[in-house]
Amino acid sequence: MQMRCKQVSGRAMLAAATAVIAVASSDAAFAQSNDSQASEGSDSERIVVIGSRRTDRSVTDSASPVDVISATEIQQQPAANMLDVVKNVVPSFFVPQNTISDASTFVRAPSLRGLPADNILVMLNGKRFNRSALVQVYTGGDTALSFGSQGADISSIPAIGVGNLQVLRDGATAQYGSDAIGGVLNYGLRKDTGFEAQALYGQNYDNGGDGETWQLSGYGGFALGDRGFISIAGEYYDTKGTSRGVTRPSAINFANQFPNLADQLPNYPGPVQIWGTSPSDGWKLVVNSEYDFSPQATFYLFGNFAASDADQSFNYREAVTTSAVRFNGTSSSTGTLSANSAFRHPIYLTPCPASNATCPSGGWVKDSNVFNFSELYPAGFTPRFVGETDQAIGVIGVKGEMDSGFTYDLSGSLARQSLALSMYNSLAPSYGPDTQTEFEFGKLIQRELNLNLDMTYALEIGLDSPLTLSAGAEFRREEYEATEGDPQSYGAGPYAVQNLYLQTSPGVYAFDSTVTMPPAASGYGGTSPTFAGKSSEKSYGFYVGLEGDLSERFSMGIAGRYEHYENFGSTTVGKINARYELTDSLAIRATAGTGFHAPSPGQNNVQVLTTTFIQGNQVQVGTYPVTSDISQFYGATTLGPEESTNFGAGFVFDPGNGFTLTVDGYSIKVTDRIGISQNFTVSAQDLADLPSLAGVGQGGSVQYFTNGFDTKTQGVDIVGSYRTDLAGGSLNLTLAYNYNKSKVTDFDPGVIGPTQLIDIKYLAPNHRANLAANWSSGSWAVNLRESYYGEWRDSNDYPIREGNVSSGAIIDGQRFGAKFITDLDVSYTFNDTYTLTVGANNLFNTYPDKIKATVNNPIYDLTGSISNGSIYPRPGGPFGLNGGFWYARLRVKI
Known part of the structure; x- marks a missing residue:
């Protein structure tokens, strides 16, 4: 207790020391600090290129709220994944850790302002970045805010190649097309000359330094x-896994009952399943180039290429049924820890004799000729799920400005991302003794072609500034493909359903019972030939805009866009914004607009088979295309677009003494949001009526995509910065605060359940803030950041019910308390070339609250965990469950 008090006190002192000076300043992410392309405070670093077609807008005089995150701030983060980099510096950006969440562990889905990943448009040098190959169909708190989305995978972008990141916190569909409902992330690639190399090593504090x-x-x-440049940036990383759980109580029971087999438990002597970050490695590359052919024509070429490999622990499959004492929050009882369905009965290998009237063809004799999966896995098994991601996008174009002031930008891009899924240490129960233990599930592939033309012309009509007339056109083709997996990965084998007969006398048999084994591989399902193949969507669009200064103090802009999609028709959206300077240092601004997100070919055509457990029973859950006979059997209809209305208003205070402050409120309404239907349980009659349901099997469930609910998101962003001198050095103080709350305003009960209603509102903290200080003097630099994460809930994984656990209504999710996280690093530069940095993220080793004992999730006395061995919430919460991380970085810049 004394040690904990010291930690809290130390953290509070650090925060207070910063807050005294910062008062109402903003987050370090938004400080205009040095970067690779511009010197500190230079205008080139403050110019924004998103949210406007004008080229003379800066952060503080933009009509829409834009944050510019410098290369320095991005590279200061020790995270290997760009998702975690952005999460650390942008308060309204949320992404969970995803400990065990099927393919969603390999492609994590972020949220901006509480909206899903495909409501965030990602751009590279102002050009649309491709979607990932994964449609998020995993059901759990890990994906609750992006359930059903197919967004971009920014983890493929190396931090060292980024010149700055511009975050448009405003709806921008009228300017950039589908997906920009929640905002835009634009990564500007580096252009500077010179050489730089970095090496980083780090590890977590706990579990022996994992x-x-x-x-x-x-x-x-x-x-x-003197006509152009070419730059190349690359990164290689290797991250070992972490473990923050304990072994399952069932594994302890097994080791006690069968000590001679204990060493055959998975991961022995460690936990039989791992709750933590999955080990991964990979490389990332960006190329950027420009060349001036003439004063009116600049050729450019850039691209991003990456590959990664991650290996995830799945849930442990118990070989025997045991019991243990557990506490449900009010009382203790003995709970049953059931064996996995593959071990509950043997596979019977004797077929009915030919031409026997009492033992029909297709039946099996219940005798001693059997196969048990304990012969293969005596102590049970834990499947390992592998994801290999490959990313490639290339953009080529020409741009220029004529003497008349007319500008043009003509470009084309090709992109492809694939996700190959496989598994080892598993089995296909319905194939009995012929089962594989390793499976290839096939590849998911996303391909995109984009052609763009953007033009502007300055109209001189006697106003305070020329009016910028903009217009453009875009053609886009998306293609989604799923390739076939191993037959056993999706199929129902010969032992899926066994009608058993007992011999009552020689040659005479009587029906005894029917036993079943789940189809497909245990843990996941490959793509069957029925659903393998390609689907595509073509669209084209046109936009026009006009913006400028109508007077010395008043500027205004308007934009409209028309798009047509071959699969669902046309849509027209618009946006208007304005900014008025009340004084030289104070301005107000406002925006209003409509937007849309078009359903992707992946959302229309995804087929995924996953495994879940209900009271220890392995159950297959199939997500099927809305056009399939399976989905239509359960009532699926064609997907339509999501539509939105955005409003924002705020003020900018820039007195010119090194202090800036922006405050922006917003309201975003989204109708016909795309979600995934309720689970439809497959009955014996369903299986008889529709044989293609065999891949799910009797007792399994089916779900599909549908437009099923409306949401309203409201919030406020406070962003500011302050620069001053202190102790012979330069001090930058920053603070960023975001309040955000979403709620479901209308919904189809067949699509949205009570857990989603709660999680959409509370899974991401409603309050989030970063307070930071950067001090530098000569060769020394110190960075301190204090991050605040408000209370959050996870109703999907940790529901709280009213009444009986099986029939009581879900009224809430477990509340996980607010936390402060402190990051600190110190750098020293010598010989003007070498910089050594030592630091720690989560300096005081803070963890989220532990899972509380409830009727749904009782805590077992043996382990102090719930039945699956987890102690902390499985999504990791807003800052993860790995605790403190220390690191050292050496940078060489020539």
Whole structure:
């Protein structure tokens, strides 16, 4: 207790010392600090290129709220994944850790302002970045805010190649097309010349120092005479896994009952299943180039290429049924820990004799000729799920400005991302003794072609500034493909349903019972030939805009866009914004607009088979295309677009003494949001009526995509910064605060359940803030950031019910308390070339609250965990469950 008090006190002192000076300043992410392309405070770092077609807008005089995150701030983060980098510095950006969440562990889905990943448009040098190959169909708190989405995978972008990140916190569909409902992330790639290399090593504090991370990155920028440049940046990383759970109580029971088999438990002597970050490695590369052919024509070429490999622990499959004492929050009782369905009865290998009237063809004799999966896995098994991601996007174009002031930008891009899924240490129960233990599930592939033309022209009509007339056109083709998996990965084998007969006398048999084994591989299902193949969507659009200063103090902009999609028709959206300077240092601004998100070919055509457990029973859950006979059997209809209305208003205070402050409120309504239907349980009659349901099997369930609910999101962003001198050095103080709350305003009960209603509102903290200080003097630099994460809930994984556990209504989710996280690093530069940094993220080793004992999730006395061995919430919450991480980085810049 004394040690904990010291930690809290130390953290509070650090925060208070910063707060005294910062008062109402903003987050370090938004400080205009040094980066690779511009010197501190230079205008080039403050110019924004999103949210406007004008080229003279800065952060503080933009009509829409835009944050510019410098290269320095991005590279200061020790995270190997860009998702975690952005999460650390943008308060309204949320992404869970995803400990065990099927393919969603390999492609994590973020949320901006509480909206799903495909409501965030990601751009690279102002051009649309491709979607990931994964449609988020995993059901759990890990994906609750992006359930059903197919967004971009920014983890493929290396931090060392980014010149800055511009975050448009405003709806921008009228300007950029589908998906920009919640905002835009635009990564500007580096253009500077020179060489830079970085090496980072770090590890977590706990579990003997797990999570060991190596990161090697390099950058080279070359001038092409005085006409252009080419830059290349790359990164290699290798991150070991972490473990923050304990072994299952059932595994302890097994070791006690069968000590001679204890060493055959998975991961022995560690936990039989791992709750933590999955080990991964990979490389990332970006290329950026421009060349001036003439004063009116600049050729450009850039791209992003990456590959990653991750290995995830799945749930442990018990070989025997045991029991243990558990506490449900009010009382203790003995709970049954059931064996996995593959071990509950043997596979009977003797077929009915040919031409026997009492033992029909297709039946099996119940005798001693059997196979048990304990012969293969005596102590049970824990499948390992592997995801291999490959990413490639290339953009080519030409842009220029004529003497008349007319500008043009003509570009084309090709992109492809694939996710290959496989598994080892598993089995296909319905194939009995012929089962595989390793499976290839096939590849998910997303391909995109984009053609763009953007034009502007400055109209001189005697106003305070020229009016910028903008217009453009876009053609886009998306293609989604799923390739076939191993037959056993999706099929129902010969032992899926066994009608058993007992011999009552020689040659005479009597029906005894029917036993079943789940189809497909245990843990996941591959793509069957029925659903393998390609689907595509073509669209085209046109936009027009007009913006400028109508007077010395008043500027205004308007934009409209028309798009047509071959699969669902046309839509027209618009946006208007304005900014008025009340004084030289104070301005008000406001925006209003409509937007949309078009359903992707992946959402229309995804087929995924996953495994879940209900009271220890392994159950297959199939997500099927809305056009399939399976989905239509249960009432599926064609998907339509999501539509939105955005409003925002705020003020900018810039007195010119190194202090800036922006406050922006917003309201976003989204109708016909795309979600996934309720689970429809497959009955014996369903199976007889529709044989294609065999891949799910009797007792399994079916779900599909549908437009099923409306949401309203409201919030406020406070962002500011302050620069001053202190102790012979330069001090930058920043604070960013976000309040955000979403709620479901209308819904189809067949699509949205009570857990989703709660999680959409509370899974991400409603309150989030970053308070930071950066001090530098000569060769020394110190960075301190204090992050605040408000209370959050997870109703999907940890529901609280009223009444009986099986029939009581879900009234809430467990509340996980607010936390402060402190990050600190110190750097020293010597010989003007080498910089050594030592630091720690989560300096005081803070964890989320532990899972509380409830009727749904009782805590077992043997382990102090719930039945699956987890102690902390499985999504990791807003800052993860790995605790503190220390690191050292060496940077060499020439």
